[in-house]
Amino acid sequence: MESPAPEGLRELGKKFNLLKGRDFRAAVRRIQRHNLLVVGSFIIGLEIDEPGIGKRIAEMASQYGVDYLNALFLTPLPGTRLWDQMKSEDRIALDTFPEDWKYYTLTFPVARYKHLSPEGIRK
Numbered sequence: 001m002e003s004p005a006p007e008g009l010r011e012l013g014k015k016f017n018l019l020k021g022r023d024f025r026a027a028v029r030r031i032q033r034h035n036l037l038v039v040g041s042f043i044i045g046l047e048i049d050e051p052g053i054g055k056r057i058a059e060m061a062s063q064y065g066v067d068y069l070n071a072l073f074l075t076p077l078p079g080t081r082l083w084d085q086m087k088s089e090d091r092i093a094l095d096t097f098p099e100d101w102k103y104y105t106l107t108f109p110v111a112r113y114k115h116l117s118p119e120g121i122r123k
Contacts, residue, residue, distance in 0.1 A: 050120075076111055093109070
């Protein structure tokens with residue numbers, strides 16, 4: 001699922017999720033009919049994300065009817081294009097290795113996100 005916004009899905013290159021007629025609620029129900037739980041994973045920290053993104057994600061997950069919500073922070077990893085881009089923009093907040101590796105769990109904000117302050121992330 002990854003983003004509640006079409007712009008976020010485009011940013012991530014999730015063309016499949018943008019196909020016309022995609023009905024995530026129906027897909028979730030179809031999976032659940034087979035007694036499988038559905039985990040909805042979303043990313044916080046995309047370029048389009050603004051304060052309140054956590055609430056939007058929770059609302060979207062509820063609309064889809066997922067059983068569990070998995071919200072993770074956009075985490076640039078060394079050696080990736082995302083790392084190179086964010087490093088060149090001085091947006092990597094934690095880059096003292098090996099000490100900072102403990103924060104690279106996807107559940108801790110290690111970067112400075114475009115529209116989210118450290119306080120804004122929590123809203």
